[in-house]
Amino acid sequence: MNTADTRGSARHGHEAEDAFREAITVGDGVNATDASREAQATGGDRYEDPNNVPDQGEMELAERHALRRVQGLSTELTDVTEVEYRSLRLERVVLIGVWTRGTQAEADNSLVELAALSETAGALVLEGLTQRRSKPDPATYVGKGKAAELHDIVESTGADTVICDGELTPGQLRQLEDVVKVKVIDRTALILDIFAQHARSSEGKAQVELAQLNYLLPRLRGWGDSLSRQAGGSGGGSGGGVGLRGPGETKIETDRRRINDKMAKLRRQLVHMRTAREVKRDVRRTREVPSVAIAGYTNAGKSSLLNRLTGAGVLVENALFATLDPTVRQARTPDGRGFTLSDTVGFVRHLPHELVEAFRSTLEEVADSDLIVHVVDGSHPDPESQISAVRSVFADIDAVDVPELIVVNKVDAADPDVLRALRTRYPDMVEVSARTGKGVPDLVEALAGALPELAHEVRALVPYSRGDLVARVYEEGRILSEEHTAEGTALHAFVPELLAAKLNEYAPSAV
Numbered sequence: 001m002n003t004a005d006t007r008g009s010a011r012h013g014h015e016a017e018d019a020f021r022e023a024i025t026v027g028d029g030v031n032a033t034d035a036s037r038e039a040q041a042t043g044g045d046r047y048e049d050p051n052n053v054p055d056q057g058e059m060e061l062a063e064r065h066a067l068r069r070v071q072g073l074s075t076e077l078t079d080v081t082e083v084e085y086r087s088l089r090l091e092r093v094v095l096i097g098v099w100t101r102g103t104q105a106e107a108d109n110s111l112v113e114l115a116a117l118s119e120t121a122g123a124l125v126l127e128g129l130t131q132r133r134s135k136p137d138p139a140t141y142v143g144k145g146k147a148a149e150l151h152d153i154v155e156s157t158g159a160d161t162v163i164c165d166g167e168l169t170p171g172q173l174r175q176l177e178d179v180v181k182v183k184v185i186d187r188t189a190l191i192l193d194i195f196a197q198h199a200r201s202s203e204g205k206a207q208v209e210l211a212q213l214n215y216l217l218p219r220l221r222g223w224g225d226s227l228s229r230q231a232g233g234s235g236g237g238s239g240g241g242v243g244l245r246g247p248g249e250t251k252i253e254t255d256r257r258r259i260n261d262k263m264a265k266l267r268r269q270l271v272h273m274r275t276a277r278e279v280k281r282d283v284r285r286t287r288e289v290p291s292v293a294i295a296g297y298t299n300a301g302k303s304s305l306l307n308r309l310t311g312a313g314v315l316v317e318n319a320l321f322a323t324l325d326p327t328v329r330q331a332r333t334p335d336g337r338g339f340t341l342s343d344t345v346g347f348v349r350h351l352p353h354e355l356v357e358a359f360r361s362t363l364e365e366v367a368d369s370d371l372i373v374h375v376v377d378g379s380h381p382d383p384e385s386q387i388s389a390v391r392s393v394f395a396d397i398d399a400v401d402v403p404e405l406i407v408v409n410k411v412d413a414a415d416p417d418v419l420r421a422l423r424t425r426y427p428d429m430v431e432v433s434a435r436t437g438k439g440v441p442d443l444v445e446a447l448a449g450a451l452p453e454l455a456h457e458v459r460a461l462v463p464y465s466r467g468d469l470v471a472r473v474y475e476e477g478r479i480l481s482e483e484h485t486a487e488g489t490a491l492h493a494f495v496p497e498l499l500a501a502k503l504n505e506y507a508p509s510a511v
């Protein structure tokens with residue numbers, strides 16, 4: 001379709017003065033399936049500082065790019081049965097982003113990511129549009145004239161939902177809906193929806209539902225009056241479509257107090273679940289086996305890497321947020337030292353704060369670990385922006401003191417220039433491909449080297465009745481020598497503190 005230019009120049013009289021700073025970009029015909037997802041990039045942090053007005057030159061340049069289509073955004077359907085299947089349960093969506101700063105490429109990349117998120121949620125992406133503005137319109141997010149254009153696009157494509165690339169106020173959602181006449185959801189609701197679909201454990205489901213209710217509460221009034229929203233299934237079902245799964249309209253109709261009651265109940269349940277998980281973790285702690293958390297941007301290949309390292313059989317999917325429930329696996333260094341490796345939920349730019357709050361206890365496992373393996377998608381055009389998004393979550397959950405090992409994955413598909421830039425920036429990084437296995441031995445070595453030091457060197461003669469202690473030295477320590485004598489096992493080893501104290505009972509005069 002090449003109607004972009006005509007759409008772009010269709011200015012509305014009342015906003016003529018805004019004309020130069022409102023350039024709407026229209027995207028279509030783009031495939032946000034595998035190819036573009038692999039090519040996706042992350043844009044700048046566009047909503048963090050709405051007062052940061054880009055300079056005039058940038059804006060003028062933007063004007064020249066008016067009505068640029070963002071390529072690669074619409075869902076490609078490969079066969080007819082897929083079309084039928086999707087039309088039953090998927091929504092047809094138009095994406096819209098307000099681009100306040102950064103480059104055109106960043107703005108486009110951000111919309112590509114939004115398309116990937118939308119598809120992960122099960123939507124069919126018809127168009128992607130960005131508008132250049134100094135800040136989002138306080139009433140309708142995009143400017144009034146552009147909202148009217150958006151309405152025309154929605155009508156001509158037959159879309160039933162508009163997804164905005166930001167967090168909108170309840171008022172903005174309602175007013176934009178009034179103009180475009182279809183359901184409008186924002187990035188936060190979209191991410192919550194994906195989490196609702198993917199949560200498996202009861203803790204994960206409770207966390208997501210709490211986050212959804214928290215999001216819903218201030219929006220109760222704005223939603224559901226002018227448009228008839230489908231009722232969502234309760235508790236993370238799949239009934240309501242994008243943005244409406246989970247609490248859904250049944251809850252909208254109930255009063256705030258019931259929602260608050262429900263939230264209080266969920267919080268209580270979560271405290272119990274958390275206690276159970278902490279007990280398990282404490283058991284691991286007393287064994288003094290170091291814990292390594294695999295963290296990183298969503299789709300970076302964390303689960304693939306865990307599988308590669310341990311053969312764990314963890315779900316790998318080219319979808320965002322495939323993993324929501326932490327998986328813990330046992331692993332061993334080449335010299336036999338045991339440690340745990342845990343897979344975690346992926347991070348994303350502007351992770352809704354409701355979710356960071358809800359997932360705090362899960363994320364705290366990252367903060368409590370002895371080492372963070374920060375997996376980076378080397379095949380992404382702009383991995384640095386993903387690294388900084390992930391690090392800002394580390395800061396949120398107080399994980400900044402945990403040693404971090406940067407592991408650049410997907411080197412088989414990475415651009416050599418991108419890798420070169422990363423190497424300069426992170427000289428200690430390890431390069432791997434979970435797919436081909438390349439670099440994995442280096443990673444294992446780097447991991448072994450980065451585990452906390454075994455500070456205690458002990459010599460002990462452990463009686464054969466205490467075979468359990470010898471087993472623990474195998475598990476938690478590093479054995480330098482071992483000899484079976486008449487009185488017991490003579491050991492010379494490096495071990496962690498608690499174990500050293502126990503072994504000292506059998507040391508050292510006899511050795």
Ligand SMILES: Nc1nc2c(ncn2[C@@H]2O[C@H](COP(=O)(O)OP(=O)(O)OP(=O)(O)O)[C@@H](O)[C@H]2O)c(=O)[nH]1
Pocket residue numbers: 297298299300301302303304305315316317318319320321322323324345346347379409410411412413432433434435436
């Ligand atoms: N080319 C290439 N693709 C990879 C590699 N590692 C993983 N992938 C692909 O990247 C996609 C995401 O992999 P996952 O392991 O699910 O990523 P994740 O980080 O666990 O993702 P979430 O759990 O969704 O946050 C899948 O399609 C993998 O097949 C690699 O080394 N090279």
Ligand SMILES: [Mg+2]
Pocket residue numbers: 302303304315316322323343
């Ligand atoms: Mg995963």
